[in-house]
Amino acid sequence: MDGFGDFLIVGDDYSEGGGPAYAIAIHLTFIDSDKDNVMYIYHFVSTTKDTPTDPAGKFGQALGKLIAKLDSGNSKLIDTEAIQEFRDLHAKGHFPGLGHVKKLSMKHHIETIADFFAD
Numbered sequence: 001m002d003g004f005g006d007f008l009i010v011g012d013d014y015s016e017g018g019g020p021a022y023a024i025a026i027h028l029t030f031i032d033s034d035k036d037n038v039m040y041i042y043h044f045v046s047t048t049k050d051t052p053t054d055p056a057g058k059f060g061q062a063l064g065k066l067i068a069k070l071d072s073g074n075s076k077l078i079d080t081e082a083i084q085e086f087r088d089l090h091a092k093g094h095f096p097g098l099g100h101v102k103k104l105s106m107k108h109h110i111e112t113i114a115d116f117f118a119d
Contacts, residue, residue: 020052026062026086026101029109030076031116042069042077056095063090078115082108 046058
């Protein structure tokens with residue numbers, strides 16, 4: 001029998017809210033075909049980390065790093081619906097809240113796995 005375990009980037013209980021964020025990180029998975037299809041995670045972290053204020057600004061910092069990596073042409077992230085929504089958020093300059101950011105990261109992960117097994 002063949003199989004695999006998939007442990008998403010969320011704890012035991014999903015929560016829309018959370019405590020104050022000193023840093024904001026966007027975690028996105030990718031499969032590296034150059035390294036025997038090993039899965040890795042990018043961590044796009046805000047530059048500001050010293051205060052729990054301005055989560056929207058911190059999200060903008062992390063999102064800017066994600067968009068720069070995507071636009072570099074060597075990110076290895078596949079163009080999922082979640083990636084498109086991150087691009088839309090960047091274009092609009094909109095912060096949807098941390099729960100939605102986590103939801104998009106999870107959606108991207110599921111879309112990445114589905115794409116991998118569709119091939």
